[in-house]
Amino acid sequence: MADAGNKKEIDRVSGVETTGHEWDGLKELNNPAPRWWRWVFLVCCIWAVGYWIVYPAWPTLSGHTEGKFGWTQHRQLKESQGEITARRAAYLGRMKGMSLADIRHSPELYEFARAGGAVSFKENCAACHGTGAQGNDVRGYPNLNDDDWLWGGDLDAIYKTIRVGVNSGHDEQRGTQMPSFGRDGLLTPAQIDDVTQYVTELHKGDAAPVTEARTRGAAVFADNCAACHGKSGEGSIEMGAPRLNDEIWLWGGDAASVHNTVTNAHLGVMPTWENRLDDDTVKMLAIYVHSLGGGK
Amino acid sequence: MLDENITYFEKQARIYPRSVKGRYRRLKWAAIAVLLGIYYATPWLRWHRGENLPDQAVLIDMPARRAYFFGLEIWPDEVYFITGILVLAAVGLFFVTSLLGRVWCGYACPQTVWTDLFVWVEEKIQGDRNRRIRLDSQGFTFERIWKKTVTHALWILIGLCTGGAWVFYFNDAPALFDHIRHFDLPWSVGSWILGLTASTYLMAGYAREQVCKYMCPYARFQSAMFDRDTLIIGYDAGRGEPRGKHKKGTSWEGKGHCIDCTQCVLVCPVGIDIRNGLQMECIACGLCVDACNDVMDKVDLPRGLIRYDTQRNYDDRQAGRATQSRLRLWRPRTFYYLGVLSLVSALMVYGLFARPRMELHAIQNRNPLFVKLSDGSIRNSYVVKILNKTHEARHFALGVTGVPVKRLDLQSATPLDPADLVVEGGMVAQYRVMLVADKQPAYRLPITLTAQEIDGGLHDSAATIFVSGDEP
Numbered sequence: 231m232a233d234a235g236n237k238k239e240i241d242r243v244s245g246v247e248t249t250g251h252e253w254d255g256l257k258e259l260n261n262p263a264p265r266w267w268r269w270v271f272l273v274c275c276i277w278a279v280g281y282w283i284v285y286p287a288w289p290t291l292s293g294h295t296e297g298k299f300g301w302t303q304h305r306q307l308k309e310s311q312g313e314i315t316a317r318r319a320a321y322l323g324r325m326k327g328m329s330l331a332d333i334r335h336s337p338e339l340y341e342f343a344r345a346g347g348a349v350s351f352k353e354n355c356a357a358c359h360g361t362g363a364q365g366n367d368v369r370g371y372p373n374l375n376d377d378d379w380l381w382g383g384d385l386d387a388i389y390k391t392i393r394v395g396v397n398s399g400h401d402e403q404r405g406t407q408m409p410s411f412g413r414d415g416l417l418t419p420a421q422i423d424d425v426t427q428y429v430t431e432l433h434k435g436d437a438a439p440v441t442e443a444r445t446r447g448a449a450v451f452a453d454n455c456a457a458c459h460g461k462s463g464e465g466s467i468e469m470g471a472p473r474l475n476d477e478i479w480l481w482g483g484d485a486a487s488v489h490n491t492v493t494n495a496h497l498g499v500m501p502t503w504e505n506r507l508d509d510d511t512v513k514m515l516a517i518y519v520h521s522l523g524g525g526k
Numbered sequence: 527m528l529d530e531n532i533t534y535f536e537k538q539a540r541i542y543p544r545s546v547k548g549r550y551r552r553l554k555w556a557a558i559a560v561l562l563g564i565y566y567a568t569p570w571l572r573w574h575r576g577e578n579l580p581d582q583a584v585l586i587d588m589p590a591r592r593a594y595f596f597g598l599e600i601w602p603d604e605v606y607f608i609t610g611i612l613v614l615a616a617v618g619l620f621f622v623t624s625l626l627g628r629v630w631c632g633y634a635c636p637q638t639v640w641t642d643l644f645v646w647v648e649e650k651i652q653g654d655r656n657r658r659i660r661l662d663s664q665g666f667t668f669e670r671i672w673k674k675t676v677t678h679a680l681w682i683l684i685g686l687c688t689g690g691a692w693v694f695y696f697n698d699a700p701a702l703f704d705h706i707r708h709f710d711l712p713w714s715v716g717s718w719i720l721g722l723t724a725s726t727y728l729m730a731g732y733a734r735e736q737v738c739k740y741m742c743p744y745a746r747f748q749s750a751m752f753d754r755d756t757l758i759i760g761y762d763a764g765r766g767e768p769r770g771k772h773k774k775g776t777s778w779e780g781k782g783h784c785i786d787c788t789q790c791v792l793v794c795p796v797g798i799d800i801r802n803g804l805q806m807e808c809i810a811c812g813l814c815v816d817a818c819n820d821v822m823d824k825v826d827l828p829r830g831l832i833r834y835d836t837q838r839n840y841d842d843r844q845a846g847r848a849t850q851s852r853l854r855l856w857r858p859r860t861f862y863y864l865g866v867l868s869l870v871s872a873l874m875v876y877g878l879f880a881r882p883r884m885e886l887h888a889i890q891n892r893n894p895l896f897v898k899l900s901d902g903s904i905r906n907s908y909v910v911k912i913l914n915k916t917h918e919a920r921h922f923a924l925g926v927t928g929v930p931v932k933r934l935d936l937q938s939a940t941p942l943d944p945a946d947l948v949v950e951g952g953m954v955a956q957y958r959v960m961l962v963a964d965k966q967p968a969y970r971l972p973i974t975l976t977a978q979e980i981d982g983g984l985h986d987s988a989a990t991i992f993v994s995g996d997e998p
Contacts (some may be wrong), residue, residue, distance in 0.1 A: 339905035362893030375897040375905075403718070476900030521937055523897060523905060523960050 318346070322510050330385040334517055349520025350511050354503070363522055367414050370481045375522045378478040380466045383526040395502035396470065403502065406470035408458070412493025418456065425450040426489045432463045432475040448495035538736055540662070541797040544655040544789070548816025557633040558642060563859060567688075569694035573597070576917055579952075586696050592952075601915060604881065610874040617870060619744070620751050621863035623853055627757040627834075628748060634688035637737050640688070640730035641795065644681055651677045655792060681731045682723065689722030735796040739807055746806070754838040755854045756809040759810050761790075761832050764844030769801075772825065783827050790814035790832055800832055884920070886977040887989040888959075890910040896993040899962065903932055904994050908959045912977055914949040921980040922947045926961060928973030929992045933962040946980060966994040 239248045241259055251258045263271075279288065285297040320390050321342045325333055333339045352361060358371045365373035381391045381404050394400040397407070406512060411417040417425070428447025431438040438444065452461070458471035465473030472480050480498070503512055518523070571583035573596055580587060585594045586776075593600040602606055619630055631638060652658045652673045664670045693715045694702060705711045727735055731840040738745050752758070766784035784801065791799045793814055796807045798813050818832040835851050891907040897904055914920050924944040926934065936942040937958040949955040971992045978985040 335939055337939040360894075362891075364894035364897075373897065374895075375894060376899055473900065476898050477898060477902040483739045523907060523937070 245256060258470050325510065325513065330389060330513060330516060333513070334385060334520070340517065343514040343517040344521055346511070347514035350507065350515050351518055354507065355515070363519065367479055367482050372480055373478070374519050374525055375523045376478055378473060378476055379467065379524070379526070380470050380472055380480070383520070383524055385516055385520050385525070388519050388525070391500070392512050392515050393502065396498055396500040398500060398502040400502040400504065404470055407497060408495040410493065410495040411454065417450065421450045422489060422492050425455070426485055426492060429463065429474050430483060430485055430488050433477050435475070484488070517525055532637055539797065541735065541795065542655045542658050543795045544792040545649055546793045546813050546816045546820070548819060549898060550812030550816050554642060554811065555631055558639050559632060561639055562739045566691050569691070569699040570865070580698060582698055584695060585698070588696060598878065600730065606743070607874065610870060610877070613614070613643065613870050614867065614874070617863055617867045621860065621867055622750045623748055624753070624756060624859045624863055627752070627759070628808070628810035629768060631738065631745065631809035637729060637742070638809060638811065640684070640726060641734050643684060644730040645795070647680045647684070648677055651680070678731070680725055685723035685726035686719065688726045693718050693720050703734060709826045718944040733806065738796060753859060755836045757834050757836060758804055758835070759800060759808060759832065760835055760840050762806065762830070762840060762843065763801070764840070766801070766831050783822070783831050785825060787821055787823065789817040789821055793817040803806055804837070835961065866900055882986060883915045884973065884977070884979070884984040884986055885915070886986040886988045887911040887913070888975045888990045888994070890990050896995065903962055904965050905960055905962045906992050908961065908990060910959045910975060912947065912949050912955045914951060914953055914955070919948055919949040919950050920982060920984060923948060924959070925976040925978065926973060927976060929963045929971055931961060931963055935960040935962070963992065966992060969993065969995045969998055
């Protein structure tokens with residue numbers, strides 16, 4: 231780039247003055263900006279002045295100019311939220327005082343509750359139960375889509391479980407604890423082996439092969455497990471004892487997992503949502519979970 | 527200095543077309559009357575469709591997602607018909623251009639129609655070419671101000687009528703007219719009317735031939751459809767040259783028939799001299815033909831010094847190879863275009879008659895992919911939609927093939943029977959379907975959902991999958 235100094239240079243071809251800037255023999259012409267561009271620029275300037283008046287614009291020592299509209303992002307958010315709250319209130323108002331069963335059978339409220347429940351589920355429940363409520367049998371988070379319920383699968387039972395939690399410390403909590411049969415020496419390792427074989431084959435019913443170990447395991451089961459899990463392993467919803475004669479396992483159904491469960495036991499915990507979510511939300515959650523396919 | 531007059535941007539020169547009378551001018555008025563008549567009358571045509579359905583023959587109902595064209599009803603999933611219509615329009619244009627040249631530009635293009643209308647207003651208020659030039663050279667005289675004001679007011683009025691008619695295609699015309707009469711119209715309608723008023727005013731009042739010269743792509747690629755047998759407007763140079771002034775009563779010996787009166791230039795709406803040959807700007811409106819014929823009549827010479835003819839004929843006559851113009855309308859090119867035109871039309875007509883009146887769609891729920899139930903069987907869930915494009919409620923039975931079904935349940939507030947699902951006329955019904963079957967050997971089994979009308983022939987199927995376990 232060579233600077234031609236103060237001497238004005240006129241381009242020979244176009245007759246336009248150059249800026250004196252040159253790149254490899256190409257010289258820049260000093261053409262004015264196009265007329266349309268200048269008009270747009272002018273209109274933008276005028277627009278900007280109007281903008282300063284109505285919207286927050288200039289910094290001041292104590293903050294910034296407020297603008298005639300008093301607009302802030304925060305206020306806009308509040309307005310939008312207010313709008314949504316008002317729209318929701320129409321449905322929530324109708325839900326007040328209705329039983330869960332009545333809501334479930336009202337087409338409009340059912341869809342509203344499902345939609346609201348789905349959102350709350352993803353915000354509050356999905357961290358453990360998964361976004362599709364599919365649970366996790368390594369960490370003992372129950373699958374909520376299936377037809378096996380630890381604490382009952384009807385609307386009221388689901389509602390109560392969400393409200394009070396499991397082993398949560400709530401006054402009405404769903405509380406349960408299985409003894410650590412192996413760790414605390416209640417059963418010998420051999421007995422645990424036997425009962426593991428018995429339990430893992432429970433769902434086969436009479437089709438399970440009759441072996442000596444299984445017969446011994448049945449006796450161990452009757453003495454130690456049947457009190458909670460039921461004589462034939464049907465479980466107990468009152469005590470939150472999982473059903474063992476089906477193909478759904480809270481902590482895994484292979485021999486190693488069951489052996490581990492009998493030896494060390496697990497203590498599942500679900501928090502109470504009573505003080506975290508309002509009652510409307512808990513109701514909507516109950517309807518949503520019930521609608522996943524397993525609701526009784 | 528090489529040339530001090532080089533400009534890189536051509537300033538728009540104001541064109542003052544002189545008015546002209548003649549065959550093509552009459553043809554243009556007729557075209558304008560018919561086209562504007564169609565434009566303004568169409569939304570008011572009625573077409574009975576039955577209860578709860580719009581009775582407007584041509585209607586695009588955006589909120590209800592339906593388009594009606596007489597007996598046809600288009601759903602949003604059938605917008606591909608618009609593609610077909612656009613293909614037809616394009617090929618139709620090619621076909622007409624190869625036969626008759628730029629007749630679209632000269633007679634039918636909205637830009638031409640509205641510009642003609644605006645120039646007509648201009649002429650009625652401000653007078654013909656010379657008076658308009660004189661008026662514009664005046665300062666701010668009273669005459670100039672009132673004439674210009676009235677002209678622009680009328681232009682805006684025409685613009686308002688243009689935009690005002692457009693919105694009727696998207697609303698029930700009589701009802702909307704009532705709203706407009708009482709100035710009670712939704713902002714969307716109002717902004718469309720104002721927007722189209724503004725664009726009409728700018729395009730037909732100011733931009734005019736600039737649109738054809740700089741904005742319209744069609745003007746640029748039309749040369750690809752031209753050949754030596756395409757009808758164009760041309761100047762018969764063999765007969766006209768050498769041009770020059772002619773004194774009445776003197777001999778034409780050694781003189782061409784063009785008396786250089788420049789009438790053809792003065793009437794030209796795009797401001798070209800047709801005697802320079804075929805030019806990109808020429809919209810083939812034929813007004814120069816009218817102007818020249820008028821002059822030829824006055825000097826007692828045969829008409830047709832400027833005329834519609836083909837390049838081949840101009841050249842042949844100039845070279846003395848022919849004395850008569852001969853048209854070759856049917857050339858390979860016209861047959862190609864006609865072939866494509868018929869093919870696309872046939873496909874569209876077939877598509878229209880073969881399109882289903884009912885559709886079934888199914889999406890397998892992927893979160894979770896499958897659910898194992900306590901008895902070991904597997905459940906998959908699906909979102910199923912049944913589109914009933916008829917106008918009556920229909921009953922359908924939902925079925926599954928490809929997997930032995932243990933249970934088929936629908937999740938809803940009120941009990942639904944998959945063997946008898948009622949879908950209201952013109953509605954899309956959505957169901958959450960739970961399908962239970964034994965665990966399948968294939969972790970991912972292709973299956974088919976079917977919907978069959980009970981007491982009727984409508985049926986459709988949707989391919990989907992049944993997942994039995996985690997991916998191996």
